[in-house]
Amino acid sequence: MKLTPVGIDIAKNVFQVHHVDEETGEIVNKPIKRAKFLAYFANRAPCLIGMEASGGSQHWARLLTAMGHQVKLMSGQYVKAFNIRNKKDPADARAIWLAVQQPGKPVAVKTEMQQAMLALHRMREQLVKFRTMQINALRGLLTEYGQVMGKGRLSLDRAIPDVLARVADRLPAALIDTLREQWNGLSALDGQIAAIERRMREWKKEDRDVRAIAEIPGVGLLTSTAAVATIGDPKTFRSGREFAACIGLVPKQVGSGGKLMLLGISKRGDTYLRMLLIHGARSVVSSPKQHDPWIEQMKKRRPLNVVIVALANKMARIIWAILAHGRPYQDGYVSARPV
Structure with a gap:
């Protein structure tokens, strides 16, 4: 029809x-x-x-x-x-x-539950960005008064009580009180982020697909929930390679006159999911418990960042295979095409 x-x-x-x-x-x-x-x-x-x-x-x-x-x-x-x-x-x-009317890969239509999970991810990402902005703003404002602190939340929490005490006698009380309120506000942001992650963990317990792909090394709570919510119906992709290409984990191709040149990854598709996969792959590659022969061979032949992206691509293909075929994750499983 x-x-x-x-x-x-x-x-x-x-x-x-x-x-x-x-x-x-x-x-x-x-x-x-x-x-x-x-x-x-x-x-x-x-x-x-x-x-x-x-x-x-x-x-x-x-x-x-x-x-x-x-x-x-x-x-x-x-x-x-x-x-x-x-x-x-x-x-x-x-x-x-x-x-x-043209052939092409459409964007997956998601269920309300999948869209709700992505909304939680977006709100968590916004809170994390705002927390980072607050930390950097506090460090920058106090630098104007000669108080230099190390990078990161831990360094800020250790140094700021003494810093505020040192500058309290020469700065207006209104500024000191405001800086202290901004620092205390970081704890409130921590609580909101933790609450969102707790709700994600509850969804993970109820969703079979999320639990299945969470068994993959390098795939944690954020990556598993985001992947299931983003992919929609996995059968819309013909293969794991197509899914990995859809989120930009493949080389960008430039060619003319029959000559093809491969560049860095295309960075197309979902930026957030690609970031989570690459961070997860980086944690696996840098882990002292990592003894995967495939990774060890890649590290001998390629730069570290290339190995990380290659592993992220492999993780994306494994995620698609688990969701498309309804199979549990098996360490060391080798896929073979039927004869």
């Missing part, structure tokens, strides 16, 4: 819809208000609906899929190539309509 392609430029209040009417051949490109958006597709035959993977797209994709439509979420960079004129809502909807 051939599905009618439809391009939708979603927004907060007014959506732009572009498609060609099959009966009359009329080009339809019109705005639809948010309240009437679902009603417009409620009684239509199943369509192939394309949308940019932006804010709110996952919510509308779930609702439209429940109506029987096929939804394809696409990266904004992919859609932009089809907009050949000025950027405006009708032109964007037409570009999406053109893009949805």
